[in-house]
Amino acid sequence: VELVESGGRLVQPGGSLRLSCAASGFTFNTEGMNWVRQTPGKGLEWLSYISTSSTTIYYADSVTGRFTISRDNGKNSLFLQMNSLRDEDSAVYYCARDTSNRGYYAMDVWGQGTTVTVSS
């Protein structure tokens, strides 16, 4: 079971970026997925959740209207489109498998993270 994020890089304030997360080793289309970030020296911040068929989506207030989560079950992939990026969006971004379809609320598999730096 593995999640591998990609797409992180240096981007200017106001810019856009699309992160990807490739899943393997489990049946991707049966699991909800999350994006979580960790800012330098700070804690974890949950950002967004998407259900198996993309019918249910949640966002944290801090990214609502700027970030869009999506998935492609045919390609076992999760995405995070990030627009209007700010300095405070600089962080390591993780994708994480959700457990809610198995009866409890947690994240049981995490990727290694991809680093986004927003700076001019």
Added chain:
Amino acid sequence: QSALTQPASVSGSPGQSITISCTATSSDVGAYNYVSWYQHHPGKTPKLMIYDVTNRPSGVSNRFSGSKSGNTASLTISGLQAEDEADYFCSSYTSGSSLYVFGTGTKVTVL
């Protein structure tokens, strides 16, 4: 949604027990038995240690245990070992427009 409050740091000697608290200002922790705990060694992948307040995933040492009283959840590490030195985060399911909220994180130091 406000983060859950954790102590910034907790320390203990090898073999001792330590407890990390996780307190909500709203009713997230108190309203649901959906508190989870994560261990994060810097530079590595976060690891789920406890879910549903008290349950351990397969493979997690029974030295780790969870509990909850009112709006405060707790993680106890018994028989502290050097490998337990890491950052620990609590998380809770929350109703409304968000789904989860994380704690502020606690750095555990093994003296």
